[in-house]
Amino acid sequence: MTEYQPTAPYRGTRDFLPDEMSVRTQVFHRLYDVIERFGFRRYDGPQLEPAEIYEAKSGEEIANQQLYTLTDQGGRRLALRPEMTPSAARMVAGNAGSLQFPVRWYSHPNCHRYERPQRGRVREHWQINVDIFGSEAASCEIEMFELIDSMMRSLGADEDTFVIRVNDRQVLSAALTELVGVRTDQLGEVFALVDRWEKYDSERLAADAAEIGLDDKQFAGLTDVLAAGTSLLDELPAEVTGNSNVVRALRSSSAGLIRFDPHIVRGLAYYTSTVFEVFDTSGENNRALFGGGRYADLAGLFTPKQIPGIGFGMGDVTLFDFLDTHGLSPAPRSEVDVVVIPVTAELDDAARTVARTLRTAGLRTSVPLEPRKLGKEITRADRAGARAVVIVGAEEWQDGTVTVRDLGSGNQRQVPHEEAAETISTLLGTDR
RNA sequence: GUGGGUGUAGCUCAGUCGGUAGAGCACCUGGUUGUGGUCCAGGGGGCCGCGGGUUCAAGUCCCGUCACUCACCCCA
Numbered sequence: 001m002t003e004y005q006p007t008a009p010y011r012g013t014r015d016f017l018p019d020e021m022s023v024r025t026q027v028f029h030r031l032y033d034v035i036e037r038f039g040f041r042r043y044d045g046p047q048l049e050p051a052e053i054y055e056a057k058s059g060e061e062i063a064n065q066q067l068y069t070l071t072d073q074g075g076r077r078l079a080l081r082p083e084m085t086p087s088a089a090r091m092v093a094g095n096a097g098s099l100q101f102p103v104r105w106y107s108h109p110n111c112h113r114y115e116r117p118q119r120g121r122v123r124e125h126w127q128i129n130v131d132i133f134g135s136e137a138a139s140c141e142i143e144m145f146e147l148i149d150s151m152m153r154s155l156g157a158d159e160d161t162f163v164i165r166v167n168d169r170q171v172l173s174a175a176l177t178e179l180v181g182v183r184t185d186q187l188g189e190v191f192a193l194v195d196r197w198e199k200y201d202s203e204r205l206a207a208d209a210a211e212i213g214l215d216d217k218q219f220a221g222l223t224d225v226l227a228a229g230t231s232l233l234d235e236l237p238a239e240v241t242g243n244s245n246v247v248r249a250l251r252s253s254s255a256g257l258i259r260f261d262p263h264i265v266r267g268l269a270y271y272t273s274t275v276f277e278v279f280d281t282s283g284e285n286n287r288a289l290f291g292g293g294r295y296a297d298l299a300g301l302f303t304p305k306q307i308p309g310i311g312f313g314m315g316d317v318t319l320f321d322f323l324d325t326h327g328l329s330p331a332p333r334s335e336v337d338v339v340v341i342p343v344t345a346e347l348d349d350a351a352r353t354v355a356r357t358l359r360t361a362g363l364r365t366s367v368p369l370e371p372r373k374l375g376k377e378i379t380r381a382d383r384a385g386a387r388a389v390v391i392v393g394a395e396e397w398q399d400g401t402v403t404v405r406d407l408g409s410g411n412q413r414q415v416p417h418e419e420a421a422e423t424i425s426t427l428l429g430t431d432r
Numbered sequence: 433g434u435g436g437g438u439g440u441a442g443c444u445c446a447g448u449c450g451g452u453a454g455a456g457c458a459c460c461u462g463g464u465u466g467u468g469g470u471c472c473a474g475g476g477g478g479c480c481g482c483g484g485g486u487u488c489a490a491g492u493c494c495c496g497u498c499a500c501u502c503a504c505c506c507c508a
Contacts, residue, residue: 267507290508315508343466378468393466
């Protein structure tokens with residue numbers, strides 16, 4: 001017996017059939033529209049990059065376990081990009097001489113990570129990346145928060161369905177060293193502990209803290225710091241809070257969009273101060289929808305020029321989990337507006353003539369590709385989402401007329417074929 | 433990489449005490465010439481995930497394996 005290849009896509013990757021693609025396209029276009037309204041311009045780059053650019057910066061987990069690598073025929077080690085930021089940094093560094101900083105850029109690449117698929121996580125995802133390069137101003141943070149809020153609103157999300165939680169690693173570091181007495185060399189491990197704080201019970205947290213070398217009093221102090229919320233800022237010296245863009249954002253008119261939260265640290269090694277994550281408030285999606293942060297010198301791998309930046313990545317998997325949870329995914333768009341049906345095969349050419357004028361008028365129009373009975377063809381047109389059909393019959397065609405039938409009401413009338421487009425446009429209204 | 437759950441028609445699922453495969457939906461055709469949705473009749477579709485074992489007999493029991501899925505790790 002013949003062995004057939006499997007039809008399912010490779011583990012952790014997805015096919016997008018037209019209905020699903022239509023939903024995705026609508027959502028993404030709303031987001032692109034909002035992002036561009038904030039003055040960001042779209043860029044793109046290769047899926048393949050030298051493996052080294054990820055091994056240097058992205059954090060050990062990604063480089064060691066999650067990277068798809070290959071060797072090209074010239075022996076070069078390449079990787080499927082696991083994220084876009086290093087590519088963006090490479091492009092910015094390579095063109096730094098001609099760019100007018102600060103630049104606002106966005107992209108929508110597919111990214112690959114080798115990991116076990118689960119809710120919110122697959123091996124290939126499409127991630128909208130939004131970055132500002134070349135500025136350290138707090139305005140960057142504020143613009144990001146405004147943008148994120150506008151993006152979520154554009155998808156129909158109410159303010160109580162999501163929350164932007166914000167922290168500053170510099171502030172947290174100061175709190176840990178000055179209020180808890182954490183040594184500088186312990187900071188990395190304590191950050192990792194903070195990152196999983198809300199997932200573990202207190203016993204496990206205490207055990208992990210002890211392993212890092214914190215005593216009971218320090219563990220209690222750490223617990224207090226994380227629970228403090230905004231009041232933590234009052235306990236820190238002014239030279240710490242005075243330098244924080246997060247604090248500046250909290251004192252701006254945009255403060256209502258965000259919530260200061262010491263728990264947020266994020267895993268990626270290159271974030272240096274501001275970090276933020278967007279969460280679903282419903283409890284259905286326990287991981288962050290998306291997040292980002294500020295990096296003091298991301299392009300350092302490519303150029304001696306110090307180029308700071310801030311940005312975030314919004315993954316499609318968690319985004320659609322959110323939209324589906326809240327009933328916000330749009331319906332797929334219909335296949336066509338109108339189908340032109342010839343009653344007999346001899347009228348195929350006449351139908352095509354009519355279709356030509358409808359298409360010129362901007363109507364999405366199809367003509368049956370195979371002969372079928374009129375009733376069958378009307379059924380198919382209805383299922384394809386057509387709002388109307390044009391029936392081309394022998395006698396009417398000799399008179400230069402066709403029948404326009406409204407599939408919603410079942411009403412139909414005979415019109416000169418040149419007027420069919422106008423008749424249908426009126427029928428469809430202005431919502432096309 | 434670790435642990436749990438689930439694999440039967442395109443989809444959702446049933447299948448008793450082991451006895452050789454079913455429903456609903458979807459799809460196709462017909463119900464007379466050029467009119468859809470409802471209704472009626474008919475039809476196509478199944479390596480029961482895969483391999484092995486037990487048995488006269490396995491969708492069903494046992495072992496292995498693969499896939500999907502949820503969680504852990506980590507992260508978008």
